[in-house]
Amino acid sequence: MTYALEFRGIVKRFGNLAANDHIDLAINSGEIHSIVGENGAGKTTLMNILYGLYQPDSGEMYIQGRRVEFKSPADSIRAGLGMVHQQFMLFPSFTVAENVIFGSEPSRYGLIDRRTAYKKIRELSEQYGLGLDPAVKVGNLPVGTRQKVEIVKTLYRKANILILDEPTAVLTPQERDGLFDILRSLTAQGKTVLFITHKLNEVMDVSTHATVLRNGRVTANLRTVDTNPEEITRNMVGRDVMLMVEKPPFMSGPEVLKVVDLLVKDEMGHERIKGMSLNIHGGEIVGIAGVAGNGQSELVEAIVGLRPVDGGEIFLNQVAISHTPLVDRRTEISYIPEDRTSVGSAVDARVTENLMMGFQTQPIISKNQFLQNAGILKFARQLIEQFGIKVSTASERMSNLSGGNMQKAIVARELTHGHPLLVADQPTRGVDIGSIEFIYQQLINYRSDGKAILLVSADLNEIMTLSDRILVLFEGKLAGEVDARTAQENTLGLMMTGAWIGSKNG
Ligand SMILES: Nc1ncnc2c1ncn2[C@@H]1O[C@H](COP(=O)(O)OP(=O)(O)OP(=O)(O)O)[C@@H](O)[C@H]1O
Ligand SMILES: [Mg+2]
Structure with a gap:
């Protein structure tokens, strides 16, 4: 029997951190396969390898039983992969159709054949229940609909395997249910979906299978009908989590x-x-x-x-x-913003610099207007330790942190401000x-x-x-x-x- 997709012994290191540590995973056609795990467990890294954004240090990937090596997303797209990015990569001033065909225009004598594109988008939209109008401007669309544009874009390029990295984080409950219907309709028609989420009710609701990663390794491979959120949590974090708080009157x-x-x-x-x-x-x-x-x-x-x-x-x-x-x-005012990358942090700056923002006048950070490097490092390490932020070193760039760890860094800083x-x-x-x-x-x-x-x-x-x-x-x-x-x-x-x-x- 041939798997739609198989990872064998995938290893990816960043410095001395093994983000993916010998990952084996086989996925059948028609599965909605959740990948879950703590912040920094290696989920996005594995998906980036699959999509050709990163090359593994070792290990192999197979699609329909055939060994593949992707040097770039162009290679993986050709092999039938599609990725719906969390930060949508659409042009707001373009129409749905213009966004969809961008980078893959059907040409007739080298010109964009708009009519064919419109027709194709309408067909795909109909086939998978997307409800998209090719002619409207993307900038006017709600987030949930923009996501559908990303989906149709991958289908337009004939994707068979769709990767969605935390697609529900920005959706309303209604939009999320709509997305799940689309995912079910995709897999009913033979496509395969890889779905990353932190919400275990979503895992149980939409996926057929769940793979748990912990510190770059697979700790469990479960069929959702045979498991429950508690078991998944234990495999993720190694203990029970109640999400109940001790709240004084x-x-x-x-x-x-x-x-x-x-x-x-x-x-x-x-x-x-x-x-x-x-x-x-x-x-x-x-x-x-x-x-x-x-x-x-x-x-x-x-x-x-x-x-x-x-x-x-x-x-x-x-x-x-x-x-x-x-x-x-x-x-x-301490402030944890909704969008951690545009307001909350300087992603090109170091984690230390992000953590000390607003603390410049504290003696541990600066003395006589000179920054105290040892003090800054000590201060940053305290926050990293206290809030369990996963970093390889305190001085690495914020942009190297996993999404959830970036969020934790901002939360740590703002709570520590204590305004x-x-x-x-x-x-x-x-x-x-x-x-x-x-x-x-x-x-x-x-x-x-x-x-x-x-x-x-x-x-x-x-x-x-x-x-x-x-x-x-x-x-x-x-x-x-x-x-x-x-x-x-x-x-x-x-x-x-x-x-x-x-x-x-x-
Ligand atoms: N380009 C990079 N350079 C250095 N370290 C990186 C890079 N990309 C990822 N990492 C590190 O690899 C580890 C795994 O990150 P990854 O983004 O795969 O986690 P994740 O499971 O997606 O987490 P989250 O749930 O927070 O999104 C993290 O510790 C992260 O800091
Ligand atoms: Mg991630």
């Missing part, structure tokens, strides 16, 4: 953040926050629940100073800060389950220190686990406020779709 301190009648517009001049008021006290975690795109980003950006306030006032410890520049606000207000936007995005548990405990400790936390998360369980109060945001307005101790998931769900207001008022 709420002790209200003085008001830290007060937002009054806030108005915020987006780049296009559309009002995204339409008169919103809220407050957060010391010792309190206020969670913002809502379907992505209802104004969460604009609210957060207005509070931290990344976006102008168009009306209303923001007070921090009784001082109006609505028009205070970002740099001055950041001495009082009176923490704005945490998707704090555990891309983080493995064991580290999520740790971060939850750190957030609770922050609260126990009497500080205020504004938590924004697409994960309703996260909101319900951590918050004292939950505010539901719908179309730029508060749709409701709930005490987290009595919050019901389905009520919150209704509020998030605007249905609850309707039923209450009429």
Whole structure:
């Protein structure tokens, strides 16, 4: 019997770190095969090898029983591989069709044959239930639809094996379900899917098989019908993880953040926050629940100073800060941004430099305006140790860190700042389950220190686990406020779709 894909003894080292350490893995056609494991376990590295972005130090790969060696993605695409990147590589000003054919235009006398391309895209879209219109501009599409453009792009190039590295991290629950339907329809028609996620319910829901990696090695090869999230977790982290936190009772301190009648517009001049008021006290975690795109980003950006306030006032410890520049606000606000690569870090800088951002005036970091290299290293190593950030050396480039470890570095820095207000936007995005548990405990400790936390998360369980109060945001307005101790998931769900207001008022 021939496997769709086989890895034999794949080894990939970076310095003295073995990111992939003799990986053997065989995958049949038609499988949706999850690859799971802790941050830094080697998942992305293995996928990058498969896609031809990296060459292995040793080991072999087989596709349909034939040995393959990929020097670049062009080679792997020719062999039937397709990768849906997490950072979408689409041109916003191009149409769907222009994006799809970019790099592989069907030519008739050397010209782009638009009609053939349109026809092909419509057929593929129909065949796999993508619902794409080739003529619309990608820049106007929601994230979930852009992802479908990435998928159709791989299908257009005749991909048989699709790689999706954390494709659900940025999707709403509805978009995620839509993606899963597409994956099932792909595999029903004989294609093979490799799927990376940190969410074990997704593993159980959509995949037929799961392979667990730990420290670059395969620790388990499971059929999802024969396993459960607990077993997968034990194979991933070597222990049980409950995701329950020890949360002391709420002790209200003085008001830290007060937002009054806030108005915020987006780049296009559309009002995204339409008169919103809220407050957060010391010792309190206020969670913002809502379907992505209802104004969460604009609210957060207005509070931290990344976006102008168009009306209303923001007070921090009784001082109006609505028009205070970002740099001055950041001495009082710790901020974990939603997008770790564009706002939270300098990816070309070293891990040490990223960790010390904002600590420049601390004696351990600088003396008489001279940076203390030994002190910086010591400080960075402390954070790396405390937060379990996987690095080969503290002075390596941030861009070499795995996605989840980059996130952990930002969380470590911002929690260590310990400012009176923490704005945490998707704090555990891309983080493995064991580290999520740790971060939850750190957030609770922050609260126990009497500080205020504004938590924004697409994960309703996260909101319900951590918050004292939950505010539901719908179309730029508060749709409701709930005490987290009595919050019901389905009520919150209704509020998030605007249905609850309707039923209450009429
Ligand atoms: N280009 C590189 N240079 C140096 N080290 C690297 C490079 N790419 C990856 N690594 C290291 O290899 C290890 C595995 O990284 P990889 O990105 O494969 O992890 P992952 O399983 O995808 O983790 P995550 O869940 O956080 O995305 C990490 O310790 C990472 O720092
Ligand atoms: Mg990864």
